[in-house]
Each structure stands twice: as structure tokens, then as C-alpha cells.
Amino acid sequence: MTKKIKNLKEFSLSNDRYEGANLMCPGCSHNIIVREVLNATNDPVIVATATGCLEVCTAVYPKTSWDVSWIHIGFENAAVAIATAQAAYEVLKRKGRLPEATKKMLEEGREPKFVAFAGDGGTYDIGFQSLSGAFERGHNFMYVCLDNEVYANTGGQRSSSTPIGASTTTSPAGTVSYGEKMMKKSMVEIMSDHGAPYVAQVSPSKWKDLVKKVQKGFEVNGPVYINAQSACTTEWKHAPEDTIEVSDLGVESCVWPLYEIINERDEHGIIYNTKLNITYRPKNKIPVEEYLAAQPRFKHLFKPENRHIIDLWQKAVDTKWEHLQRREEAGV
């Protein structure tokens, strides 16, 4: 049953499953996103987390921020962990061996939700094999990528999610370099092409849109991928109080378009209809420059010799936005 949410105040007060007072940096989007996801349902949630900021800051023995069952195995296996925990749940349900309280919950018509959280390193890079495998096999779980476009936990190295021009500790801007040379992977499309029934991109700044998509995902039977924009105060180098504003600049400039892809499919994974919906359309699409200017990781791009990278950025964003609109119009 879908949880009804009236307003932000009520929404912000309802969470008692994840303690925000943890070791995360002030202004970290990870905390905001995790609370928004866990808040989207009243059903019990079982969580797997990849190695990363979220893991090392929220479960340092003998303390934990989590009042839901939680597991961390390694950097590269959050997807298979949550998928097999869900598979174990199905087996034990069938065999009548679930814990008593869980059986009782089932009688009330409720089922636990299985969610994996991982950063872009654990998703786009080292965790991709396990993620791809779990999606191909069609396990019933939700995978949320907390995409801060950098290996923040290890000190800001580039990942395959780091966008062009970003200065990171392993793609630093210097006298002869403007920083990262490649545009980021198109993870949403890659996961949709796995045949996932539901894939969406979200931003914590548009919380209603995020919650709606998470709720849709929870209703779906099969693997769900949510790509969440996660502004990082430490590596994007903006002020903690600007997190939501920076996130919003990403959305309003269409650097981070909000959309969903629904693959209607049967139980064998045969897709007979694919639909892409843009779920937020900026009234006045702002230039990419405004998004980049708000983040010192791109500061060097504003030097005369690097201005052409901003032009490239704008072109890449415009092309993608155009492509999304065409797909939406064409219904594919």
C-alpha cells in the first residue's frame, strides 16, 4: 500500500528509521536522499549498502544510524547482496520459516522492501558487474545510486560518473589540463536497456518527484534503478547550506534531467512497450554555466583557455535534453 504524503513538514517528521545525526559531512545529499527513500513507504525496509561514505559514516561499531535491517559486504556487491536477501525471503516465505513478526506483517498484507544504496563508484565502476547480473536475472529489489560523480570516500578521485572538466584528485586541472576528459556514463539508459521495468533519475531538491518515483518503483515487481543526484560539499566544494540550491541548478539547467523509463514486460522479461516520461520541465532552462559556476570543482573552466569546455558541456546537455524530449514524444 502506498504511503500518503501531504506536505514536506509532515514528511520530514515521519522518519524514525534512519538517524541523520551521523558522521556524514554537513550538507551531504546522501543523508537527504536516504531519508526521502526510506520515508516513501511505511513497509519494513531491508537495506544493503556498498562501501562508501554512506557505509563508513552510518555504521561504525558499536553504533548505527539504521533502524532497519542493514548489510554491508563490500564495495562491489550491494546489488547481489540485496537481490539474494530478497531471494532468501521468497524461499523462507514459501517454506513457512520467516520470523514470527514477519509472518504477521504478511498477514496484514504488507511486504518488506529490499533496497540497495551505492555511490557512483559502487555502481558505474566496480559494482557494475554485480548490478548488471542482478538486473538481468530480474530480482525484485530497488537499487539507488547516490551519484556524487566522484570517489568522495577515498578523497575525491575520478570515477566513470565524473563529468567532463571536473577537477578531481586523479583528474586534476593544471597548467596544461582542464581536468576530466570524458563525459559521464549514461547509467539510466544502460540500466533501462537491461530490461528493468522501472528506471528513473531523481534529485533530492525535487522531493515530491523523488518520492513519487520511489513509490512507483516499490509497486513494481522486478529490479528498479534510481539514479539520484547527490551533491557533495567536500568534492563539489560548495557551501553546506547550498546543497539543495546547487542540486536545483542541475535540474533547472537540464544537466540533471528528471525522467523515468517504464519497460512494460511480462514475467519472462519480454518487453512489449517502453515509455519515457520527462517528469519535470524547467519553465526557463538556465545555462549550464550557472550550474558550473556554483561549484568550485569547475572553477578553472572559467579561464579563457578552458571556456570551450563549457561550450562542450552546454552542447552535451542540449543534445541529451533534445533526445529525451524526442523519446518522450515518440513514446519509445
Add this chain to the structure above:
Amino acid sequence: MAKKYELNEVEVWDGNMAAAQALRQAQVDVVAAYPITPSTPIVQNYSQFLADGYVDGDFIMVESEHSAMSGCVAASAAGARAATATSSQGFALMVEVLYQASGMRLPIVLTVVNRALAAPLNVNGDHSDMYLGRDAGWINLCSYNPQEAYDLTLMAFKIGEDLDVRLPVMVHQDGFLCSHTAQNVRPLQDEVATEFVGDYKPVNSMLDVSNPVTHGVQTEEDWHFEHKARQHNDLMNSKKVIKRVFDEFKDLTGREYDFVYKYKMDDADIAIFALGTTVESAQVAADKMREEGIKAGVVSLRVLRPFPFEEVQKALSNIKAVAAMDRSAPGGTFGALFNEISAAMLAAGKSPVILNYIYGLGGRDTTIDHLVDIYRQLDECAKAGERKYPLQQFIGLRGPKLSFY
């Protein structure tokens, strides 16, 4: 509910089928696996059991061995009985997660069909992979033939799941020489085996919605040491439970297992200390020596971890010379088994002459004649009361002889 599998009093099974039948009888809830030679038939047999309704569980054919062990960890943390099988490179890929399994105290059962590690790529048996995962905090049991692979796999569940143990267990068997060699095996009937293994009682199940749990936390220097020390303590103390389960199994079947396996050791002057299928070959060689009046015996480990120091010391206490047989590339030092035995005897304060023989790498055949030659060298050393040969020798090697020290 799974269908009953009709079993004859004696079945002709290879080691892979024996291990698969044990997994079936334990009614494992989740098997997550990836195929690799020579252990592949274990999961093939298991999936056939599932396809025919002889198992009620889930078989998840994952995309790598890393995910296979990760899947076992999560399923076990969720409260399911979990098991898998692997070999060689696949085992190597699992190694990271082996530490997670033991650190989280999850009683997963892993059948390792031992095989060489690349490069050069080689699908045949040796013990390189065994030593790769030896220090991962698992209980390690060693079988030498299909009957033992079956028996020890059944016992592995009972040992690992004991509430005083709660540790994962590996059961080793030799690639091809055991895994693909059919022999007579006396299985337990399903209901007897199921009762022996017992129901799985999970601890801290992630699926208990009334009691959320946290698995796999981070620790800093303030707690990590205590966790690892406790884990080591419980692994060392698991000997009591292993002994009890061995005894219960003997009562049930008449088949006797002990930490150290001994053949004609009561009056032996010299001994071959080997693992795997070589143990049986060495017995044949020992008998040949005894026909000549040379008091030869065979010693082996049934439990590689926790290492049975006292039992090894006792077994070798009256021996004059012993061959430590290593079926893995030594990699710049003495063989792994040589090191283990030497350490045990050094601690005992009284050591026989110990020679290190490297043999059978990548499936190279080891003949009875090779083992007889080793006994003859040991006999010379025993009679002289000192080492008469190089400390480390490669046997059955083509080309110039290799020996060191």
C-alpha cells in the same frame, strides 16, 4: 516440500555428485553459484535436483564467483542455509568475500574442488587454491575420496551452524582425481541425513521485521582487534564441536573421522604426510615398504583449520623422518604444509627429520613408485639419524632435477 530421492545402499558417485547429494540432503535454501572446472558438476547436479523437485530452495546462477559468495553471505544473513562450490580462479575471485563471511559469523558451506592457479592456465588438480583461502577464518575440512566428500559436507553444516561455532566451513576435495572419479559411496537415507544435519536456526536474521539488525559494520582500531581476536578464539574452540560431530557421525554410520588421519602409525619409523587423494596412494606405498620390513606409515590432516597442533605433534612424536608433501607451488619458500608441520614440531620441542617434497602440480601424476622412492630417502635419513637429502625436492619433474637448501 521436496520429493524423496530414492537411494541405494551403495551408490556409484564421483566426488562432485557426492557433494551435490549432501547439499540436496541438507536442503540448502539458497545456492548461488558460478561454473568452473572441475567443480561445475556440483551445481549442475544440484540444479537438476531442483528441476526434478528434489530440492525446495533457490538456485541462483550469478555472474561471477565474487557474486556467488556475496549472495551466500547475504542469504545467510537473511536467515537462509546457504552453500556453493568452486575451484581455482573462481575461488581466488571469492577470497575477498571469504573474509566477509567468517567476519560476519555466517555458517556458509563451500565445497572447494582443488585446482591449480594460473598462469599458466591449468584446469587440473593441485592444492594452490586451498592455501590461498586458508587464512580466511573458515573451518577447513579435507576429504580424500567421494565417500569422505559426502560425509564431510553433511558434517560441515552441522559444525558451522552450531551456536558455539557460527563459522563458515570449506570442504576440500581433489580436482578430477576425486571430483571426477566414480567410486562406491554409502549414502544416508534422506530422512536420516536431514535429521542428522538438523534444522537451520538463524541468528540475527535480517528478515525479522521486529528486530532490525546491522551486519558488516565498520570498526576502527578501537574495536577491530577485539572482533578478530574473538573470531580466532571461537575458531580455535570449534575443535570441541568438530569432535562432537565426528563422534555423532561415527555413532550413526560407523565411519570414523579424526583431526589427523593416521595409517599404520602406531609403530612407524617414517611417514609420508600428505593431503588429498595422495593419502590413498601413500597407503599402498607404505604397505609395499612394510613387505620389506620398513616401518612406514601415512599421516594426514582431516581438519586444516583450526590446525590440530597437538594431534600432529602426537602423531609424529615417535617418527624419525617425515615427508611433508606439498601439492602447490611453494612461491619462494618451503611448501605450505611443510611450514605448518615444522611449526607444530618446533613448538613440540622435538622434531623428526622433515623433508619437503613438491609434487603433482597442475595434475601431474604421482605414482606409487614416486612415493616408494620418498620412503627410501626417509628410511636412509631415519637410519642415519640426520637429513641426507636436500630439504626441498621437486618430484616427478621433467628435465633437470630441482632441489633447494
